[in-house]
Amino acid sequence: MSQTQITALIPLRGGSKSIPDKNIKTLADRPLCAWVLKAACDCDAIGSVYVSTDSDKIRQVVEGLGLPVTVIDRPQQLAQDHSSTEDVMMHFASVVPFETLVTIQATSPLLEGRDLDKALKLFEAGSYDSMLSAVRLKRFFWNDDFTPVNYDPLHRPRRQVFDGILMENGAFYVTTRRMLETSKCRLGGKTAVYEMGEHTAVEIDEPEDWVLVERVLQKRGLR
Template identity: 30%
Template sequence: MKPKVLAIIPARGGSKGVPRKNIKELAGKPLIEWTIEEAKKSKYIDRIIVSSEDKEILQVAQKFGADVPFVRPANLAEDTTAGIEPVLHALEHFSDYEYVVMLQPTSPLRLVEDIDGCIEQLLQENAEFCVSVCEVGQSPYWMYTLDSSTKMQPLLKQQTLITRRQDLPKVYTLNGAIYLANIDLLKQTRNFITEETIAYVMPVERSYDIDTEEDFKICEYRYTNL
């Protein structure tokens, strides 16, 4: 049977790197609209809610088809608020869903095929947690720390230094696009990253996470030059 899936889009109003980032226009649409549109195409998501303390963001989200069942408390929208807290707060309002998928609006290049692919992978592998990742461009096997005299120390200890890029192990990083979990277990762990979490690999070209004005320009360029 198809599980009941709740999508939560957390979008606070106090962005520092890019002011009013979540409703700033990207290629002619408010940033948050790109995520709402893809979530609405999902064949698994039953309801899409936006969590924000900002009334303007909530109005924009509602305009484009997301539910806004509450206003997030201001103390859960501070710079120091852990990302899991708005999700756990939202889950206090719902009890009839099995899984929750957090979709950050700062990943506008993410497609519905990524969202549904992540859900399908979790179900097929009987997993309880799944997050999106992408392959890194700069390998940590070629990274170093420097001591006080600027002597180099390998970040990852190796018996033999890998000198050819072709021989480097593939390494992945969280791309911030999709966080999926069994709700009951998420309430226990209070974290999407556990020892049981599996990875859904996304293409690098859809893995931009907007944090700066430069990120914004890169994503806009990709959309306007498709």
């Protein structure tokens, strides 16, 4: 798979209820969106990086970062509270040519370019149709009806030998154009999981998440 066939898309909507201007609010030492934009630009396998936004303010911030990123306008009807990521992906597919799309969410600033490079090598090697990023949680989960999800209480495993359970961390999704246009979904067909470190499990949706991720970034010496 050549570099020119792989395109990254970062959807950045202007409206945010829980954290105003979330996508461009400063996290540690840069706007939130800058973390994943840098990760995408650092990935050798990605040929081009795009932002889809309905916000002039976001456009100005992104263009001021000095990164090789193209900003496209998102139609207002695709920037509503009920609009889905798939809506944005389908619109993007109608205006930008690509063979493989890497959709990256700004709410996962702990993503790094090397994660994307490793994931895309796995994606190509396995001839997959789609891929999601996930973390392995070695926790014991229960259903609302008080039945265990992923272990037998009568044979409680030790953490060292417990496989745990994979949870989407929302950092990125990889989809071929063919699969996206056929299923109109980010996932489908032969699907792979790229496992990331447990510290990447946090997505920034609430103010508490912001504080937690900022501490992680500072502890890891930023990037």
